[in-house]
Amino acid sequence: MAGQDQIRHRRDDEPDDAPEPVAAPAAQARDAEVDSLLEEIDEVLEQNAESFVRGFVQKGGQ
Amino acid sequence: MGIETEFGIVEPGRPQANPMVLSSTVVAAYASVASPPGRPARWDYEDEDPLADARGFRLQRAAAHPSMLTDDPSAPAPTGPDGGVPDVAAGAATATALDPGERERPVVEEYDDPAAATTILTNGARFYVDHAHPEYSSPEVTNPRDAVLWDKAGEAVALRAVRAVCSTPGMPDVVLYKNNVDGKGASYGTHENYLVDRAVPFEVLAQHLIPFLVTRQVFTGAGRVGLGQAGQDAGFQISQRADYVEAEVGLETTLRRPIVNTRDEPHADRSRWRRLHLIVGDATMLEVATWLRLGTTSLVLWLLERSQSRPEVLAPLEDLALADPVDAVRVVSRDLMLTARLELADGRRLTAIEVQREYLAAVVAALGADVDDATREVLDRWESVLDRLARDPGLCAREVEWVAKLRLLEGMRRRDHLEWDHPRLAAMDIQWSDVRPERGLYHRLVAAGAVETLVDPAEVDRAVTEPPSDTRAYFRGTVVRRYAHQVRAASWDSVVLDVPELPVLQRIPLRDPWRGTRSHVGELLDACADAGELVRRLGRG
Numbered sequence: 001m002a003g004q005d006q007i008r009h010r011r012d013d014e015p016d017d018a019p020e021p022v023a024a025p026a027a028q029a030r031d032a033e034v035d036s037l038l039e040e041i042d043e044v045l046e047q048n049a050e051s052f053v054r055g056f057v058q059k060g061g062q
Numbered sequence: 063m064g065i066e067t068e069f070g071i072v073e074p075g076r077p078q079a080n081p082m083v084l085s086s087t088v089v090a091a092y093a094s095v096a097s098p099p100g101r102p103a104r105w106d107y108e109d110e111d112p113l114a115d116a117r118g119f120r121l122q123r124a125a126a127h128p129s130m131l132t133d134d135p136s137a138p139a140p141t142g143p144d145g146g147v148p149d150v151a152a153g154a155a156t157a158t159a160l161d162p163g164e165r166e167r168p169v170v171e172e173y174d175d176p177a178a179a180t181t182i183l184t185n186g187a188r189f190y191v192d193h194a195h196p197e198y199s200s201p202e203v204t205n206p207r208d209a210v211l212w213d214k215a216g217e218a219v220a221l222r223a224v225r226a227v228c229s230t231p232g233m234p235d236v237v238l239y240k241n242n243v244d245g246k247g248a249s250y251g252t253h254e255n256y257l258v259d260r261a262v263p264f265e266v267l268a269q270h271l272i273p274f275l276v277t278r279q280v281f282t283g284a285g286r287v288g289l290g291q292a293g294q295d296a297g298f299q300i301s302q303r304a305d306y307v308e309a310e311v312g313l314e315t316t317l318r319r320p321i322v323n324t325r326d327e328p329h330a331d332r333s334r335w336r337r338l339h340l341i342v343g344d345a346t347m348l349e350v351a352t353w354l355r356l357g358t359t360s361l362v363l364w365l366l367e368r369s370q371s372r373p374e375v376l377a378p379l380e381d382l383a384l385a386d387p388v389d390a391v392r393v394v395s396r397d398l399m400l401t402a403r404l405e406l407a408d409g410r411r412l413t414a415i416e417v418q419r420e421y422l423a424a425v426v427a428a429l430g431a432d433v434d435d436a437t438r439e440v441l442d443r444w445e446s447v448l449d450r451l452a453r454d455p456g457l458c459a460r461e462v463e464w465v466a467k468l469r470l471l472e473g474m475r476r477r478d479h480l481e482w483d484h485p486r487l488a489a490m491d492i493q494w495s496d497v498r499p500e501r502g503l504y505h506r507l508v509a510a511g512a513v514e515t516l517v518d519p520a521e522v523d524r525a526v527t528e529p530p531s532d533t534r535a536y537f538r539g540t541v542v543r544r545y546a547h548q549v550r551a552a553s554w555d556s557v558v559l560d561v562p563e564l565p566v567l568q569r570i571p572l573r574d575p576w577r578g579t580r581s582h583v584g585e586l587l588d589a590c591a592d593a594g595e596l597v598r599r600l601g602r603g
Contacts, residue, residue, distance in 0.1 A: 052492070
């Protein structure tokens with residue numbers, strides 16, 4: 001997946017034949033961004049995922 | 063157009079809590095912090111008709127599943143496959159727009175069933191309890207960007223309701239989630255509604271909508287951890303709703319759910335319009351995803367309306383019928399590379415993206431050069447998203463919800479070496495849609511600048527209390543705000559006023575969704591100090 005630096009701007013006006021991003025640096029940028037997102041998310045994730053998921057019980061609706 | 067959202071509801075640590083009571087608590091708590099003082103307005107059920115079928119017949123009340131009987135407040139529609147069948151005849155109203163009609167004022171105060179809690183908001187929306195979930199039904203809007211705005215306002219309403227409950231001593235903790243599955247078999251809906259010219263035959267609607275709806279998942283899906291209705295198999299799929307679609311066309315919404323729902327309850331002049339009620343969509347947090355879902359679908363509906371005077375515009379779509387649409391819903395939802403080929407009735411095999419491109423091309427051809435800016439934006443983004451999805455779905459991580467969610471989940475899997483059946487991944491899927499900014503994963507992505515937004519938070523704040531200006535929601539919302547203590551009841555197509563000096567209630571029909579706008583009634587409402595004056599002026603015509 002693309003890193004944020006490739007997709008920060010709106011893509012509307014991007015020509016269809018835009019060059020493919022260079023794979024290796026893009027992958028590194030991507031990993032760095034996802035890793036920092038994950039670090040933020042670690043702080044809010046439910047500590048006991050299993051019991052949280054088990055407790056998420058809904059009635060069927062429309 | 064508009065969006066109805068049933069929120070998932072949880073009392074942390076108490077999975078056995080009664081969801082109807084909890085939902086009522088949430089709705090009542092919001093009413094207590096947001097509603098003007100006075101007796102709350104009831105829902106006016108007079109024109110509701112959930113058993114009318116767009117194919118031209120009415121389901122017998124006794125033959126209907128009880129969960130479909132949503133028009134009787136004394137017997138809220140139950141959620142499971144049991145319950146009594148009440149006997150209520152639907153009324154009929156034939157009055158013309160904004161022409162007050164008279165109704166008896168009940169001598170005895172009507173009984174308010176707390177489980178049927180309903181609030182009509184000053185932004186024109188309805189916030190109520192439906193099938194054991196709090197539901198926010200947005201006000202009617204005219205364009206997909208406004209649909210995003212008042213959908214986000216619904217999330218803000220849900221958040222304020224949660225805060226109101228949690229800050230009240232003695233009340234339980236409660237959390238709301240904007241998703242569609244619990245991973246144990248239950249699903250609850252996010253329905254889109256579109257006003258469609260009645261002249262378009264229903265068969266034409268169904269024929270051309272099915273391939274579009276089956277394949278639009280590639281950019282409308284919210285993503286889901288778990289395969290199968292109960293999530294019995296490990297894995298990730300594109301759509302929350304896909305595994306619950308079991309029929310091509312049908313009236314039901316709670317079982318045997320169809321791709322195209324035939325409920326024919328227009329909430330408007332039946333001779334001119336139908337309300338297309340789509341139940342296949344996912345709740346989406348990403349604003350671009352919601353905008354594209356409503357924008358592309360309304361463009362396809364425009365094309366179908368256009369075909370009534372120019373039949374040739376549908377020629378490019380004539381041969382797109384899928385060999386097995388219900389199966390194709392699942393195939394598309396499980397095809398994360400977006401390369402699976404769907405078999406068409408004529409034997410061709412196209413990918414979902416290729417089917418979408420056929421619709422895009424047909425709309426572009428029919429529109430010609432004369433396209434307004436808002437439509438141009440939808441068309442450009444539709445094309446751009448399809449192109450990038452075809453190249454590498456990861457390129458759409460800021461716009462397409464399932465891609466954004468999968469990116470995070472794959473990152474977690476890679477970092478911590480997790481298999482798809484690890485509970486932390488299922489927990490992330492649920493927490494994704496937590497309406498609380500401090501806990502919801504979507505909100506964390508917004509805070510980090512990792513997803514694109516379209517509307518300003520200040521605009522959303524205003525949309526929580528203010529109605530759209532260009533539909534009848536303006537009249538409904540403004541009357542509820544200004545004359546709160548004199549609004550007896552309201553619905554999508556009526557407002558019932560209780561003016562003390564008049565012997566009977568005054569019911570103002572709103573059968574035309576395009577009347578009651580600010581340009582139509584803004585001055586009138588500004589000039590009326592109370593509902594009595596409004597009724598007098600309307601009566602004078």
